[in-house]
Amino acid sequence: MAVFTPLDEAEVDAWLSRFDLGTRTDLQGIASGIENTNYFLTTTRGQFVLTLFERLQPEQLPFYLGLMHHLAAHGVPVPDPMPDRARQTLHTLKGKPAALVTRLKGRSQLQPQAVHCAQVGHWLARMHLAARDYGGTLPNLRGLAWQRRIIPEILPYLTGDQRALISAELAHQTAVAESATYASLPRSAVHADLFRDNVLFEGETLSGIFDFYFAGVDTWLFDLAVALNDWCIHLETGAFDAPRRDALLQAYQxxxxxxxxxxxxLPDALRAAALRFWTSRLADYHLPRDAHLLTPHDPAHFERVLRQRLMPD
Incomplete structure (x- = not known):
């Protein structure tokens, strides 16, 4: 597993006894993810995902868990946090914050076609509308304020051309964010990380959206741009695939x-989304936080995406 906190069956059984979810029948580590430790936990009453949070602060977690429960209650196919007998959804296991959520059915679609992108667009819009009355207030922790802090630390590792590009784009996004038009954009709690590996499908039907642990309050347009920049591009170049892009946008609208x-x-939001993930990947690569991060993603991918978004149509 990418982030590994070993659990034995006896300690999981003791922890599970505080829930009304039956007894354990299976426990399997999940060999994916770079932020948390995850296990598939099956009981006599259902299938769940047990997560131990390796980096996130306990004070951040109620926002994420509350958002997931809110969306699930509004019919969005997301993991629903399970309360214990004390009605708490944030728990502790092996000295770390932990949560138990419902396990979703389906598989990731890493080579999406237009039909899959249409499903993503539909459910992203449904998710935005459902989140309008969610009261959580956590900001996007990888938003522009974070980028302004971290980019100066990254600059010494970049080439001259890269330094010019990232600095110019940061200045552009700062100007956009300070404009009256930007202030008028609709916003709420958003996923902010809706990549291909955070969505499940059964056939051509979207069956689940998960990994809300980068969520925060931001514009709906930014959340849409994040999805467009991943689901609708040629990975080797970062250029848009027009049929997939149009399918996602039309279904959303x-x-x-x-x-x-x-x-x-929208063009500025697409650039903002590319900058966010280029900056994040550069930080993970050049300023690794700790040993929990096993293999950082390639920063060059979102550099390519940003350069594509700067090209005229």
Whole structure:
């Protein structure tokens, strides 16, 4: 597993006894993810995912767990946190914050077609509308404020051309964020990390959206841009695949049409989403936090995406 805190069956059984979820029948480590330790936990009453949080602070977790429960209650296919008998969804196991959520069915679709992108667009719009009345207030912790802090630390590791690119884009996004038009954008709690490996499908039907641990309050347009920059591009170049892009956008707008301001700022949002993930990957690569991060993602991918978003249509 990418982040590994070993658990034995006896300690899981003792921990599980505080829930009304039956007894354990199976426990399997999940060999994916770079932020948390995850296990598939099957009991006599269902299938769940047990997560031990390796980095996130306990004070952040109620926002994420509350958002997941809120969306599940509104019919969005997301993991639903399980309360114990004391009605708590944030727990402790082996000295670390922990949560137990429902396990979703399906598999990731890493080579999506237009039909899959349409499903993503539909459910992303549904998720945005459902989150309107969620009261959590945690900001996007990898948003522009974080980028302004971390980019100066990254600059010494970059080439001259890269330094010029990232600095210019940071200045551009700062100006956009300070504009009156940006302030008028609709926003709420958003996923902020809706990549291909965070969505499950059964056939061509979306069956689950998970990994909300980068969620925060941000614009719906930014969340849409994150999805477009992953689901609808040629991975080798970062260029858009027009049929997939159009399918996602049309399905999204069939549920929630974009405002005129959102249409005008979509190119900037696509650049902002590319900058966010280029910066994050550069930080993970050059400024690794600790040994929990096993293999950082290639920063060059989102550099390519950003350069593509800067090219004229």
């Amino acid at each position: 069939a549920v929630r049409p974009l405002t005129e301001v959102e249409h005008s700022l």
